[in-house]
Every structure is written in C-alpha cells, then in structure tokens.
Amino acid sequence: MEYSIANSFSKYPAGRFKTDGDYSGEHLREIIDPMLKGPEPVIIDITGTEGYGSSFLEEAFGGLVRAGWSLKDLQDKLEIKADDTTEFYKKLIWSYLKEESERCRKGA
Amino acid sequence: MKKLIDKAHHIKIEKTRARKILRQRHRRLPKRKNKRTSHLLSRRCRFDLTITRKVKGGYIVEMPTVCSLQHNHAALINACAEIRKFSKCDKRLRAINFDNITELEPSAALLIAAETSHLNDRKGLQYMRPKPDGWEPEIKRLLSQMGFFELFGVEAPDDLEYEHRRSFLKFFSGKSVTDTKKTGELRERIEKRFGQTLSPRQRQALYEGLSEAITNTQGHAYGSAYPVDIDKWWLSAAYDFEKEVLTIMFVDLGRTIPGTLPKKGWFEKAVHKIGLMGDGEAIKAAMEYSRTRTAQPNRGKGMSEFLHFPQSVERTKNYLTIYSKKGKYTEVTQEEKTIERNPESMNIMLKGTLIEWKVSL
Numbered sequence: 011m012e013y014s015i016a017n018s019f020s021k022y023p024a025g026r027f028k029t030d031g032d033y034s035g036e037h038l039r040e041i042i043d044p045m046l047k048g049p050e051p052v053i054i055d056i057t058g059t060e061g062y063g064s065s066f067l068e069e070a071f072g073g074l075v076r077a078g079w080s081l082k083d084l085q086d087k088l089e090i091k092a093d094d095t096t097e098f099y100k101k102l103i104w105s106y107l108k109e110e111s112e113r114c115r116k117g118a
Numbered sequence: 119m120k121k122l123i124d125k126a127h128h129i130k131i132e133k134t135r136a137r138k139i140l141r142q143r144h145r146r147l148p149k150r151k152n153k154r155t156s157h158l159l160s161r162r163c164r165f166d167l168t169i170t171r172k173v174k175g176g177y178i179v180e181m182p183t184v185c186s187l188q189h190n191h192a193a194l195i196n197a198c199a200e201i202r203k204f205s206k207c208d209k210r211l212r213a214i215n216f217d218n219i220t221e222l223e224p225s226a227a228l229l230i231a232a233e234t235s236h237l238n239d240r241k242g243l244q245y246m247r248p249k250p251d252g253w254e255p256e257i258k259r260l261l262s263q264m265g266f267f268e269l270f271g272v273e274a275p276d277d278l279e280y281e282h283r284r285s286f287l288k289f290f291s292g293k294s295v296t297d298t299k300k301t302g303e304l305r306e307r308i309e310k311r312f313g314q315t316l317s318p319r320q321r322q323a324l325y326e327g328l329s330e331a332i333t334n335t336q337g338h339a340y341g342s343a344y345p346v347d348i349d350k351w352w353l354s355a356a357y358d359f360e361k362e363v364l365t366i367m368f369v370d371l372g373r374t375i376p377g378t379l380p381k382k383g384w385f386e387k388a389v390h391k392i393g394l395m396g397d398g399e400a401i402k403a404a405m406e407y408s409r410t411r412t413a414q415p416n417r418g419k420g421m422s423e424f425l426h427f428p429q430s431v432e433r434t435k436n437y438l439t440i441y442s443k444k445g446k447y448t449e450v451t452q453e454e455k456t457i458e459r460n461p462e463s464m465n466i467m468l469k470g471t472l473i474e475w476k477v478s479l
Contacts, residue, residue: 024298024329030336031295060302061325064423065333095318 011050012091013041016058026065035069042070043077046087055091062099072106081111170200176210176245183218185226187441187472194226195466201233202371202469205240212245216261217252224286224356225441225474227264228367231289232352232470234269236371239350243270250275260286264354282359287311289354295336301328304353304366312357314364314479323430324366324475326423328353331368331473334421339372339471348372364479366427371470374443375421376400397445398461405440405447424473429454431477442471 015023019041020033027036045052056062074084084107092100169180179200182193204211214234237243248270250258258275261267265288267274287307290300305324309315316324335351351370357363376397405421428436428451435457439448444467450458 022299022302022325022329025295025333025336030333031298033296033298060298060305061322061329063326063329063333065330095322 011045011048012053012055013045014055014058016055021059023059023066024063026069035066035071035073038066038070039073039077042088043074046074046079046084051087051089053089053091056096056099056103057091057093064102067099067103068106068110071103072110075107075110075114081107173212176212177204178213178215179204179211180215181219181230184221185219185230186221186223187225187229187446188223189221191446191464192466194229195464195468198229198233199466199469201230201237205237210245211237213249214246216248216250216257219257220254222257222260224354224365225367225369225472227260227286227356228289228352228354228369229472231264231266231269231354232291232350232369232371234266235289235291235352236348236350238269240347246270247272256282260284263288265289284356284358284360285311287355289352291350291352292332293349293351295329295332298325298329298332300353301325301332304328304355308355308357308364308366312355312359312364314357317430320427320430323426327425327427327473327475328366328368330421330423331370335370335372338375338378339370362479364475364477366475367472368474369470369472374445374468374471375404375440376443376445379404396461396463397443398447398463399445401440401442401445401447402459402461405449424475425449425451425456427475428477431479434478436478437474437476439474439476440471441468441474443467 013019015038019038023033023035023038025031025034028034042052042054074088075081090100090103170177171180179197181197182190184190185194185197187194201211201214214230234243248267250261253261259282262274263286268288287304290304292298292300301324305316305321332351339351340349348371351368353366353368355367356365358365374397379400405424424438424440428438428449432453434452436451437448438451439446441464444464446460446462446464448458448460448462449456450460
C-alpha cells in the first residue's frame with residue numbers, strides 16, 4: 011500500500027498535534043497507524059512537499075513507537091520512499107524511530 | 119563605517135528633535151489646571167524618542183526617524199508599544215505619523231505592520247487615513263510594498279518611484295499552522311519578484327524554519343496554557359539588490375521565548391531570579407537542543423531548525439537574529455557552521471518575538 015504525503019495529505023505538512031492545524035504529525039500518524047495494521051507493507055512517499063519540520067516528523071513517525079509499534083515491526087512493514095532532495099528526511103525519520111525506541115526501552 | 123556614523127548621527131538628531139518638540143509643547147501648555155492635565159496625556163515616552171501627542175478627536179503616534187531594531191531599538195519598540203496600547207483602551211488613535219522616517223529596515227516595517235494590523239483587528243482603522251504627502255518617497259514606496267495602504271483600506275498613491283535598490287514584499291498573516299501554505303506563497307513571490315531561485319535544499323530549509331516558527335506560535339506564544347488576546351503571526355521578506363541580501367522576517371505578538379522557557383535546575387533559576395541571566399542568554403538556551411517549556415524528551419527540536427536556512431546558503435556570512443522580550447540573539451553562520459553567537463539584553467521589552475533571517479544569495 012502506497013501513500014503519498016504531497017498528493018493525499020498536504021504539500022505543506024506542519025505542526026505536531028491536531029490542535030496545531032489540519033495537517034499535523036498526529037493527523038498523519040493516525041492515517042499510517044491503521045495502514046500498518048493491515049497485511050500489506052506500507053510505503054510512505056515523502057517527496058513533493060515544500061519540506062518538513064522536525065516536530066511534524068517526530069510526531070508522525072516517532073509517535074508510532076509511542077503508540078506501541080516496535081522498531082523491528084516498523085523496519086519490516088514500513089518503507090519510506092524518497093528522492094535525492096528528500097533522502098535526508100528519510101534518514102531523519104529512521105533516527106527518530108530509533109531514538110524513540112531507545113527511549114521507550116530505557117523506560118523514559 | 120560612513121554608514122554607521124550616519125546612523126549614529128540620525129539617532130542623535132532623533133533625540134534632539136524629540137527634546138525640542140517636548141520643550142515647545144511644555145511652553146504651549148495652558149495655565150488652567152484641568153486643561154494642563156489633558157495636555158499632559160500627550161506625555162513624553164520613557165526615552166523621549168517616541169511621542170504620542172493629543173490632537174482633536176484622539177491621539178497621534180509619531181514614528182521615530184530611524185525605524186530600525188538594530189540601530190534604534192528603544193525608539194521603535196516604544197512606538198510599537200504605543201500603538202498596542204490603543205488596541206486595549208478606549209482612547210482613539212487618529213494617526214500614525216510616518217513623516218519623520220528617513221530610514222526603514224524590513225523587520226521594523228513588519229513589526230509596525232503587525233501592530234497596526236492587530237489594532238485593525240481589535241478596533242478597526244476607520245478613524246485613520248494615511249497621509250503620504252509628507253513621507254519620504256523611498257519610505258512611501260517601501261510602506262506601500264509592505265501593504266500599509268491596503269491595511270488602511272485605501273489605494274496606494276500612484277506617484278511611487280520604482281527605481282530602487284531594495285524592495286519589500288507585502289506581508290502575509292495567518293492564525294493557525296494550517297496557514298503554512300502561505301510560506302510557499304512567500305517563497306514563490308520571493309523567486310518571482312526578486313528574481314532569485316532558491317535551490318531545493320534552500321526551499322526545504324526555509325520551510326523548516328518558518329513552519330517551526332508558526333508551530334511555536336500555536337504551542338507557546340498563543341498556547342492555551344496562558345491565554346493572550348492575540349492569535350496571529352505575520353511574515354514578509356525584503357531584498358537588497360545592491361548587496362544581494364535576502365531578509366525574511368516572522369513576527370508574533372504573543373508570549374515571549376524568555377517568558378516561556380523553563381529554567382534548568384536551582385542554579386539557573388536563582389541566576390535568572392536575581393537578574394544575572396539576561397533574556398538574550400535565555401533565547402540562546404532555548405536554541406539549545408531539547409530545551410522546551412513542555413520538558414518532554416521528544417520535544418524541543420524546533421528552534422534549532424531556524425538555523426537550517428542560513429546554513430543552507432553557502433556564500434559568505436548569513437545571520438539569524440531573534441528578538442524576544444528584552445533579548446536579542448544573533449547567530450552567524452558560514453559554510454554550514456555557526457561561527458558566532460551573540461546574546462544581548464536590551465533596555466526595552468518587545469511584547470512578542472521577531473525572527474529575522476538574513477542571507478546573501
């Protein structure tokens with residue numbers, strides 16, 4: 011299952027929580043979460059947007075770990091599709107996932 | 119050097135002018151006590167640099183000669199605070215006098231626009247009409263570009279000079295994070311009007327900084343924890359064609375960064391309480407990773423993103439300056455690295471936060 015943030019969500023994603031606005035990280039997480047529960051692998055296409063703020067990415071993806079997903083499950087089921095200009099966002103997303111997983115493991 | 123001397127000279131003239139006006143006004147005071155009291159309402163401001171004077175049917179706020187946060191911080195902030203006062207009281211502001219302005223910096227223009235726009239939202243500007251006949255032609259053009267005439271609901275004069283070395287963009291304002299699409303519109307306008315195409319990374323870095331600034335207004339400046347009566351942010355840009363410097367400015371009029379930043383540990387709390395930690399230092403502390411009002415380990419990454427845009431522009435030195443409360447914090451970047459950090463404490467408090475990115479393209 012492929013989901014393009016620019017085409018299906020917003021070209022201008024921003025904010026952490028729903029209270030921040032309509033295209034927040036929390037909103038995106040609530041879209042991705044049920045997709046991950048399905049049988050198919052999930053491909054999130056992060057190309058084509060104006061950019062991403064760290065609080066948006068942290069909440070959308072780091073929030074998946076806080077919602078109960080393990081890093082291993084996410085590595086198995088979640089794929090981030092990026093191009094040359096968005097490759098570093100992909101790295102950032104995985105670093106947030108690892109950081110949050112580490113934090114959860116330590117019980118912080 | 120010559121420019122600096124000129125600016126210092128301007129400020130000196132400014133002070134002398136303010137004192138002269140005050141002396142004349144005091145001489146003109148009527149002898150009867152009750153009238154004297156009403157005249158005293160047109161009081162001198164704290165630093166004699168901005169004057170609110172009473173006229174028939176209301177008051178006039180005089181803008182300082184040099185409208186610059188860098189060179190005339192106290193006078194400009196005073197003038198903006200005077201405009202803000204009229205949004206909260208029953209007294210009527212008849213006009214903002216721009217006649218004396220000889221120097222107008224982009225950030226100063228946006229700050230004045232934000233305060234005027236806020237006054238418009240609260241009380242309307244129906245009693246005010248700009249009188250541009252006495253304005254300097256260059257100032258008239260810049261204020262027109264910034265969108266001042268539209269703010270007052272009047273058409274811009276048609277005698278604007280278009281031979282120019284610098285240009286302002288009409289300001290954008292928004293209320294929530296959903297309005298971040300306006301940052302894309304700003305970028306498109308920068309590229310179209312100034313003829314400067316940003317690289318894909320520069321576009322992203324600009325968006326990262328601006329979207330975080332907007333998100334911060336929602337979470338901190340206008341957050342529900344301490345309600346404030348303002349909920350908007352303002353955004354604009356300017357370009358200096360001679361120096362090839364692009365300036366992008368963002369302002370909110372809510373709670374400030376030093377005002378919302380938690381102090382770490384008993385030592386920092388004590389140091390701040392006895393006034394040894396200035397507001398500039400507080401902004402610097404907020405720029406550090408993972409320092410946020412929420413104190414949650416996954417939060418507080420945002421403010422460091424303000425640096426991404428100046429870091430994405432490789433040529434020469436680029437600047438990020440943040441004014442908030444009494445603090446001023448400047449970070450100079452070159453070749454993707456920070457080469458200088460300057461926290462400063464000012465005398466006058468800005469009731470809000472202004473972020474300025476200055477990059478050489």
